[in-house]
Amino acid sequence: MPDPAATTPTGASTYRTQPVSFVRRSRRLTPGQQRLWDEQRPEYLVDVPRAVASTSVEPTFVLDVDALFSAAPTVPAAPTVPAALAGTGVRTGRTILEIGSGQGEAVVAAAAAHPDDRFLAVEVYEPGLAHTARRAAAGDVHNVRLLQANAPELLATALPADAVDEVWVFFPDPWRKARHEKRRLVDAGFADLVARVLRPGGVLRFASDWEPYAEQVRDLLDEHPAFVAAPGRDAEGWWPRFEGRVLTSFERKGTDAGRTVRDVTYVHPGDRA
Numbered sequence: 001m002p003d004p005a006a007t008t009p010t011g012a013s014t015y016r017t018q019p020v021s022f023v024r025r026s027r028r029l030t031p032g033q034q035r036l037w038d039e040q041r042p043e044y045l046v047d048v049p050r051a052v053a054s055t056s057v058e059p060t061f062v063l064d065v066d067a068l069f070s071a072a073p074t075v076p077a078a079p080t081v082p083a084a085l086a087g088t089g090v091r092t093g094r095t096i097l098e099i100g101s102g103q104g105e106a107v108v109a110a111a112a113a114h115p116d117d118r119f120l121a122v123e124v125y126e127p128g129l130a131h132t133a134r135r136a137a138a139g140d141v142h143n144v145r146l147l148q149a150n151a152p153e154l155l156a157t158a159l160p161a162d163a164v165d166e167v168w169v170f171f172p173d174p175w176r177k178a179r180h181e182k183r184r185l186v187d188a189g190f191a192d193l194v195a196r197v198l199r200p201g202g203v204l205r206f207a208s209d210w211e212p213y214a215e216q217v218r219d220l221l222d223e224h225p226a227f228v229a230a231p232g233r234d235a236e237g238w239w240p241r242f243e244g245r246v247l248t249s250f251e252r253k254g255t256d257a258g259r260t261v262r263d264v265t266y267v268h269p270g271d272r273a
């Protein structure tokens with residue numbers, strides 16, 4: 001379905017020619033929420049120049065990730081391991097990108113728990129971004145930046161190569177019907193784009209309560225030359241639940257409905273692509 005999202009600088013209507021993984025939803029912010037969003041947007045929301053649609057990304061735009069966080073007080077210049085984490089294998093000063101961050105439950109909780117890491121949250125739905133900013137501000141969390149964009153476009157050109165330590169895709173829209181499967185966010189092309197932005201040794205974490213989607217992602221990453229399975233796979237070929245993910249409302253909805261949540265975790269070794 002084309003995304004009838006915007007106009008060109010000359011005012012002519014333009015459309016995406018490729019299907020996108022989201023549906024356009026109406027903006028539903030109360031006047032109070034809008035007021036808060038107006039106040040919080042300058043700190044949290046990154047300006048993204050547009051191409052054809054309101055969630056598109058102008059292809060010459062390149063994000064300066066360091067500059068985005070230059071106002072955040074606690075980010076070290078380079079990854080370091082504080083004494084408390086020495087020997088635990090946990091690095092800080094990482095850059096983590098969550099794609100389809102929804103209401104921001106996972107990304108803000110992670111940012112609060114890891115104040116020395118930097119979190120980028122990509123979401124097309126503006127009320128979700130507004131809730132995320134509200135959640136971050138309420139928790140005094142300042143190491144997260146929000147991008148309103150169609151994620152594949154951001155991955156393709158705006159993020160520099162090797163810029164990111166982890167990419168998280170938690171509970172992406174499952175597009176359950178066979179005729180809609182082509183709208184799923186994660187496919188081989190998406191994996192190529194993730195491999196471009198992940199630094200060598202970086203990690204792609206995916207979770208879904210729709211097992212056919214998790215199987216599809218696992219199969220394609222098993223075959224993908226730029227990824228190797230992370231250790232810890234169980235006898236059925238799944239990974240343990242990522243302990244850095246808080247329970248979001250989408251995950252709870254899935255488990256309440258009796259579905260099993262599947263985690264899929266791959267590493268980008270960097271020299272195999």
Ligand SMILES: C[S@@+](CC[C@H](N)C(=O)[O-])C[C@H]1O[C@@H](n2cnc3c(N)ncnc32)[C@H](O)[C@@H]1O
Nearest residue numbers: 021022100101102123124150151170171248250
């Ligand atoms: C089912 S929700 C899950 C939200 C969140 N990850 C969670 O677990 O609570 C999927 C989210 O992905 C967003 N989304 C879908 N396609 C996207 C895309 N191409 N780029 C950015 N966000 C997208 C949707 O707007 C929606 O908020």
